[in-house]
Amino acid sequence: MVIGCCFICVFAVLINKVSLQVTVKAVIGGSVLLPCSSTEHDLKPQDTDVHWRHNGSKLVYDIVKGEDSLQLQHPLYKNRAERLPDVYERGNFSIKLNNLTHTDAGKYTCIITHSSELQTVLLIINESTAGKESKSTDHENPEDETGSDSVETSLNWLFILLIVLSISILPIGCLIVYYCRREKKQALSFSSVLT
Numbered sequence: 001m002v003i004g005c006c007f008i009c010v011f012a013v014l015i016n017k018v019s020l021q022v023t024v025k026a027v028i029g030g031s032v033l034l035p036c037s038s039t040e041h042d043l044k045p046q047d048t049d050v051h052w053r054h055n056g057s058k059l060v061y062d063i064v065k066g067e068d069s070l071q072l073q074h075p076l077y078k079n080r081a082e083r084l085p086d087v088y089e090r091g092n093f094s095i096k097l098n099n100l101t102h103t104d105a106g107k108y109t110c111i112i113t114h115s116s117e118l119q120t121v122l123l124i125i126n127e128s129t130a131g132k133e134s135k136s137t138d139h140e141n142p143e144d145e146t147g148s149d150s151v152e153t154s155l156n157w158l159f160i161l162l163i164v165l166s167i168s169i170l171p172i173g174c175l176i177v178y179y180c181r182r183e184k185k186q187a188l189s190f191s192s193v194l195t
Helices: 002-017 132-194
Strands: 021-027 032-034 050-054 058-064 081-083 095-097 106-112 117-126
Touching (some): 021 032, 058 095
Parallel strands (some): 021 117
Antiparallel strands (some): 081 095, 106 117
8 A cells, every 4th residue: 555655656746747858940040939838727827937948057038926037037048038928828838039049959948836847848950041051051950850859769768767667666665664664563562562
């Protein structure tokens, strides 16, 4: 019983934290929508905090209790990142990033604190498609993206493997704790019988 409860609790927490990564492509100088939405339908904007980060550290955009909180925003995103307030009420916390540069490429993380959801978006920046030179660059990019996708897929599988291993090891730990407590109780009851 104890083992089953431990297993279910940890599995629920891990599943709630797991999210698949979305890949979005854009061009230099353009704009891109970085998607993020909650699976919970009863979220109230005034009770929900949303934090957008780039490559794990740069603060892109924060929404605290339904209001923009941009005091600590990284200078690279000043006047370039914006939220979409008309869809915010429906649990859509996507942001738009304008005037893209090569430095904008990478992994963006959207953390919805009220529901403990974490979503990631991989942004790939391509050269502008305005001239013939950029067309030849576009032919080279799919190979690069395929390599990036295979690394991403490998990392996703590694993460899933780690979750499966932790889930399978957890019941063993629960069993050990359960039997240790049981042995301790039996030893205490035996010593009280002797006295």
